[in-house]
Structure formats: C-alpha cells, structure tokens
Amino acid sequence: MVKIEPFEVEQWMDRYEVTPGVINIAETCAASVSIDELVDLSRDKTAPGPLDTSKKLTYGAIPGSKALRERVASLLDRGASLTETRSFPPENVIITQGAISANFLLIYTLIGPGDHVICVYPTYQQLYDVPKSLGAEVSLWKLKEENGYIPDISELEGLVKPNTKLIIINNPNNPTGSTTPKSVLSDMVEFARSRDITILSDEVYSPLYHSLPADQEAPPSILTFGYNKTVATGSMSKAFALAGIRVGWVASRDSSLIKAVSSARDYTTISVSQLDDQVASYALSKEVLASLMKRNLELAKTNLGLLAEFVDKYSQVCSWVRPTAGTTALIKFTGKGKDGKREPVKDGEFVVDLLEETKVLVMPGSVCFGKGEDFEGTVRIGYVCHTEVLREGLEKMGAYVEQFLL
Numbered sequence: 001m002v003k004i005e006p007f008e009v010e011q012w013m014d015r016y017e018v019t020p021g022v023i024n025i026a027e028t029c030a031a032s033v034s035i036d037e038l039v040d041l042s043r044d045k046t047a048p049g050p051l052d053t054s055k056k057l058t059y060g061a062i063p064g065s066k067a068l069r070e071r072v073a074s075l076l077d078r079g080a081s082l083t084e085t086r087s088f089p090p091e092n093v094i095i096t097q098g099a100i101s102a103n104f105l106l107i108y109t110l111i112g113p114g115d116h117v118i119c120v121y122p123t124y125q126q127l128y129d130v131p132k133s134l135g136a137e138v139s140l141w142k143l144k145e146e147n148g149y150i151p152d153i154s155e156l157e158g159l160v161k162p163n164t165k166l167i168i169i170n171n172p173n174n175p176t177g178s179t180t181p182k183s184v185l186s187d188m189v190e191f192a193r194s195r196d197i198t199i200l201s202d203e204v205y206s207p208l209y210h211s212l213p214a215d216q217e218a219p220p221s222i223l224t225f226g227y228n229k230t231v232a233t234g235s236m237s238k239a240f241a242l243a244g245i246r247v248g249w250v251a252s253r254d255s256s257l258i259k260a261v262s263s264a265r266d267y268t269t270i271s272v273s274q275l276d277d278q279v280a281s282y283a284l285s286k287e288v289l290a291s292l293m294k295r296n297l298e299l300a301k302t303n304l305g306l307l308a309e310f311v312d313k314y315s316q317v318c319s320w321v322r323p324t325a326g327t328t329a330l331i332k333f334t335g336k337g338k339d340g341k342r343e344p345v346k347d348g349e350f351v352v353d354l355l356e357e358t359k360v361l362v363m364p365g366s367v368c369f370g371k372g373e374d375f376e377g378t379v380r381i382g383y384v385c386h387t388e389v390l391r392e393g394l395e396k397m398g399a400y401v402e403q404f405l406l
C-alpha cells in the first residue's frame, strides 16, 4: 500500500461542508459561476455560448484543445515583457484535471527515492506530502509571520543539499494569501540556476492580485524569468471561479520535461472532458476573460475589507498578516488562559465548536496546513465567497467570539 499521510484539508472539507445549513467561509474558490453567468459576462451577447452541443463527444485532443492551450499560454505571458521576450509556446502547456493532477503529475515525473525537495510551508499539503510518499526527503521552507509570510532567500543556503532536485513554492500562497514579489522570485531563480535545481510554482491563485500595496506590481509567472527549469501549475478553479469543470495545466519551457510529464500522464488521463475544455476555453476567451476577472477581483477586494473590519473589531482576540492576493487569510485566535493570560485556541477544537454553535465553517490552520506549534491557534478563512455569505458568517463568528473568547 502507498504510504501517504491523510490529506487533512480535503478530509475536513469532505466531513463538514455538507453540514445542513452550513455557512461555508472555508472554500478557496472565488464564488463559483454558472454557464449562464459566464455568458452574461461575455462582451459579445450575441455570440454562441461555450458548448457546441452538435459536437461528437470523442476523446478530443489528448493534451487539451489547441484553443485552450493557446489561451493558457497567453495567461502565462502576463507581466512577461519585463523579463522574457519570447512568448510562451502553447505546445508546452498540458491540460490536466485541475491543478491537483498537474502538481501530482509533475512531482511523480520528477521525484523519486534519493531526491531532496524544498517546499514552502505552510501550504497545500499535496506539495510536500506527495514528494515524501515517493521516497524523497523533504525540507520545509518555513514562511514567517514577521516576514509577511514571504520566503526568505537567505535561508535557502541552509536548506539546500547536493541532491536537491526541486524547490516548490505556491504563489499567491494558500493559506496566508501572501504574494512572493518579483524581486524574490528573481533571486530564487538565480539560486536554482546556479545549482541546476528545478522550481515548481503552484500558481493556482494567480492572477487574483487584488490588494497589493500601490508601489508593488503583481509578480509575473515563474516561467518568465529566462530559466528553462521552471514549471508552473494552475487551474480554472480559484481565480476563474470554475472549480466544477476540473481543468488545470502544467507548463514549462523545458520541452523534454513536458514530454516526460505527457508520457506519465498517458497512464492516468487520456484527455480531459471535452465539455470542460470548451467551457474553460470560453472563459479564457477575450470576450469573457476581462469581465470574469473584474468580477472576481472586485469581490475579493470588497470581501477582504469586511474581513479586515472583523479583525480590527476583535483585535483583542485575533491577529493576522493582511493578505494581498488569492482567496484565503490565516487568522490567529486567542482565548482566555487559566491565569487570565491570553493563549492560542486549539484550532481543531475551535473549528468544530464554532460549527456546532453557529454553523460557520472555517479550516483549522495547525491541523490542515502547518502541523505543530508554529500555526497553533490559526484558522483559514476563504473570504471570496458571495459577500452575503461572508457577512453572515462573520456576524455569527463575532457573536461566538464575544460569548466564548473575549
């Protein structure tokens, strides 16, 4: 049997999101849209919708349709003119069932016993536990609150080993909502280049850069820094609000790596659903993309404002590093300790109790993202749900805080 840790966040979600009457502010997707809403968002109201219902449902193009790969490739060029003059080749984009398959395939293709991997932490558990399950040694590159949860490049020297094969980052980061800026990415690429290490950047929350400081530009994809040994994964689920179509991608300028990934993929995926491919292509078309992103960026910005009001109001109990991008925030909650001193709540128990008392669902940080003391008392909130859901969730959570934590 394969040796792999239970995937905590997926199991917690599975267990609790079906609670009758749940107010779910744990979800990491920008509030999902329907096909009707997508069509409404289109600039061209007379154009046909995404689905050509006369089209025969064959397997379709094995690596994904030409249209979809071209549109993903142009997404990956975002911000590229500054650092990379060659536009990204669509044939180096492979379509997968979500970013979860893209990450798995890349790690499965590249990593085996005897390899060493460095992975940022906290992050999506898949990114450090899949390499471990394949026999690699994994060093965690801990993101610190005092650094705004941005990776510290000077720590790489102490983490790297002669057999380090892969550095894994997640930008923007789940669960903290931090953005690794371009200058840090550039230093990371130089470090990796000098040691011939590949970088995997999970960019599933890109380009949802909604709250960067005015003097900070949104970072471009890791693929734009002129180093071939970089891989980006992404999907339609989070920033594009279309998790239900299960479309993601893996992309790299290294054609031999893409060939190896495609070869591994042949054993798990013939092609993705042709209906999903059509919907994704439509959402990324020039008629729809800008208005879909405008909707999601505005929703994220508005909702982050509401969350910030909550954190301010209950500053005696909660603290955070305000997110700059993505859909999630990591908030630390304290309760009354025995001798009157405030101490971090036990986040697993807090989340279950909050759900039982109020029906509000959030995720426990130290259980799901960064095991152990570092993240004790933290809770991940997915705040880019419908604004009314967030409002109700925060109101109920506020009443809970007043009754049990203050």
Ligand SMILES: Cc1ncc(COP(=O)(O)O)c(C=O)c1O
Pocket (backbone or CB within 6 Å): 028, 097, 098, 099, 100, 101, 103, 124, 170, 174, 202, 204, 234, 235, 236, 237, 243, 247, 248
């Ligand atoms: C960082 C990260 N990567 C990948 C995924 C997988 O997303 P999907 O398979 O829906 O694209 C998630 C989902 O929460 C995530 O947070």
